Amino acid sequence: MKVHSKKFGGLILGLVIIIFVIISVICYVNHSNGLIKKQQEMQKSPVKSLRYTLPKHTKVSDWQLILVNKQHPRTSEIQFNKVTVDGKQMDQRIEKPLNDFRAGAKIAGYDTTLVSAYRSIADQSEVYQNSLRQNEANGMDEKAATKLTQSVIQTPGSSEHQTGLAVDVAGNDALAKYPALMAQMDEFKSQRWLIKHASDYGFVLRYLNDSKSISQTGIDYESWHFRYVGIANARYMVQHHLTLEAYRNMLRKAAQN
Secondary structure (H helix, E strand, O other): OHHHHHHHHHHHHHHHHHHHHHHHHHHHHHHHHHHHHHHHHHHHOHHHHHHHHOOOOOOOOOHHHOOOOOOOOOOOOOOOOEEEEOOEEEEHHHHHHHHHHHHHHHHOOOOEEEEEOOOOHHHHHHHHHHHHHHHHHOOOOHHHHHHHHHHHOOOOOOOHHHHOOEEEEEEHHHHHHOOOOOHHHHHOHHHHHHHHHHHHHOEEEOOOOOHHHHHHHOOOOOOOEEEEOOHHHHHHHHHOOOOHHHHHHHHHHHHHO
16 A cells, blocks of 8 residues: 555646646746846837936926927927026026036046126027028028038027036137037047946037937037036936937837836
């Protein structure tokens, strides 16, 4: 009887092991299929996959994400409390982040200049017209002059400088060689430091150097133009190589899903 009991017990144990193995295989297959399906869904909808990692509590309507461009012009001035830094006005909420940003550059060994910040619609109109006149003085006809101007300067009412959240910052050495502000300023380590570390202080390089970004912003690469969006937003945008236009669009779609 003991022999039969041992055999019977062995059979039961064997069946239990077999059942356990079968269940484990089924669970593994189901889990694998689930991962594959999830990956396929993520590939089909990058916005849906990325929305799970978006900064928490971020909304398109947040003040630091206000958008002003050719597709979203402002016919009237934006109201905010202004503060003056190095003779330039800006939204007072970015004074400390900007000072910290430039102080960080100083510690790294780079002196910087705040070239421009807030510009009213009237100020932008003057900048725009000056560019047109200069291009025409260089021998361009009106059409060519306008095209070149609009590739680097927003039309009045379309410049985000009027938000008070955009600043033109340059390394002193880069500015000395390119006083008119040129993309080639990133030849200098000072400018590259600013671009690399901007997000640590809540800023992003607004106009990136690739065709997709240029098509989204309508502005050619500018190695000096930084926009405050907040640290969490800035780091996310840099990590995923997003323009403000693309980031806002992602936030809007995420809120709808």
